[in-house]
Amino acid sequence: DTEVTQTPKHLVMGMTNKKSLKCEQHMGHRAMYWYKQKAKKPPELMFVYSYEKLSINESVPSRFSPECPNSSLLNLHLHALQPEDSALYLCASSRLGQPGYNEKLFFGSGTQLSVL
């Protein structure tokens, strides 16, 4: 199994809603990532979890709250989002999350989020 599964595939939410994005992998990877991608732009790193601990937070607004319940699951909790937060949210995983290793990134198909 070399898949990273993201749910839901599409999400429409109002600015007062609370929602969560989910990501799951069963490759035994110990690092998981959230990226945000606006249309026709490159993916931008948001958060990195390594061994279930948050290791990188790229100064993302607090209305985005990541959670890593175990090594296979990664959530992104959303609250009071703005229309400019509409984007494709991508989850990825890699074996260890440490530089110097063969850290191939495996991506899910993403959640297309629209904030109204």
Place this chain on the structure above:
Amino acid sequence: KQEVTQIPAALSVPEGENLVLNCSFTDSAIYNLQWFRQDPGKGLTSLLLIQSSQREQTSGRLNASLDKSSGRSTLYIAASQPGDSATYLCAVELNFGKGTSLLVTP
């Protein structure tokens, strides 16, 4: 912060042509570089990973090279097909370039 640049931004070629996509990066102290393919509105599919100790990697019609000292990588696609039409992204560790949008016409 590592800056990753890809040229050209867009490329249109007739089917059957060989083509080269370019990626450059500002900090040569890298561990690996990865090439991805992305179809519109979809996730990223890994094509090739080159570790810093390697000079090139090959998979089928794809060949990626790495020159750390000059901060450059190229992705060579042989005998292009319409199914190759997509955006190709270069990533140096966790930092992505803006991609090259490729269109292969029948």
